[in-house]
Amino acid sequence: MKTLFIKLILASIYLSLCVLSLRINITRGFKGNCNEIELNKSVLSAKCQNLKGDYASTSVNLNKCIGNRDGVMFAGWTDFYGTSRNCKLDKTILSCELKDAKGYRWPKSYFDLNDFVANEYGKLECKIRWGGFYATTD
Numbered sequence: 001m002k003t004l005f006i007k008l009i010l011a012s013i014y015l016s017l018c019v020l021s022l023r024i025n026i027t028r029g030f031k032g033n034c035n036e037i038e039l040n041k042s043v044l045s046a047k048c049q050n051l052k053g054d055y056a057s058t059s060v061n062l063n064k065c066i067g068n069r070d071g072v073m074f075a076g077w078t079d080f081y082g083t084s085r086n087c088k089l090d091k092t093i094l095s096c097e098l099k100d101a102k103g104y105r106w107p108k109s110y111f112d113l114n115d116f117v118a119n120e121y122g123k124l125e126c127k128i129r130w131g132g133f134y135a136t137t138d
Contacts (some may be wrong), residue, residue: 029114030124031092040090042081044113050122058124060117062094065126071100071107075116075126089113 021121030037033044035055045059067077068084073096080098085106087096090116097106116126 006131017034028121030117033115034124037089037092039087039094042087043093044124046118046124047082048119048122048124056122058119058122060124060126062113062117062126065116066074066111068098071109073098073099073104073109074109113138 030046030048036047037044037046039045041059042063043059045057047055047080048058049055065075065080066080068080069077073080073094080096083099084096087094089095092112094111094113096109098109099106103117103131116127118125
């Protein structure tokens with residue numbers, strides 16, 4: 001009886017650690033546990049793993065979490081897509097030409113979406129860090 005109790009406790013601890021490790025992996029970016037990643041206008045879509053280990057379709061509108069700050073994509077702002085053109089997605093790198101504040105230039109800006117879009121239990125979500133950050137630009 002005592003041996004069975006110890007085995008049950010050890011099994012419970014093991015399962016808890018497995019779920020915790022899956023939860024940690026799911027909430028760090030999305031590249032490692034999402035596939036079929038696509039961009040349609042400002043909407044990022046993918047099939048992402050949930051806590052059960054199943055993959056389900058999910059999407060997030062990047063217009064709600066990326067803005068255009070004088071020709072540079074900026075996390076924490078909104079509505080980048082209205083002042084962008086030629087947006088492309090290469091794995092997790094979003095590249096767009098963004099109109100500058102004066103409207104004369106369209107510098108190309110690059111943004112690694114994996115730095116702030118996370119797979120939260122099978123759902124893509126923007127995770128803006130304190131203060132936002134700039135993307136790289138040409």
